[in-house]
Amino acid sequence: MRARTAWLAGAAGAAIAVYRKLRPTPAPSPAPTDDPRAEELRRKLEESRTVAEEQHEEAASPETPVDEADVESRRAAVHERGRAATDEMRGV
Secondary structure: OHHHHHHHHHHHHHHHHHHHHHOOOOOOOOOOOOOHHHHHHHHHHHHHHHHHHHHHHHHHOOOOOHHHOOHHHHHHHHHHHHHHHHHHHHOO
16 A cells, blocks of 8 residues: 555656656736836826725824814614604604
8 A cells, every 4th residue: 555655656756856857837928118108007006006095094084183073962863863863763
């Protein structure tokens, strides 16, 4: 049984070595061209990155700092909306 396992492992290793030796090498990527459209696309990409960064900064900053938030009035408003919704569902 060990001889078969060793033989199979050796055969698999040899097959991998042959595959690596015979597989075609990837062609090198073409050199960048001086296409005028490429410069326009680069400019648009940079603009979109700056807009995305600004939106991320706006979304990351909270609207109201925690220490200035009026928790009690917000809680009361939420409870009032909940009571109004249950009254509407009950048909009152």
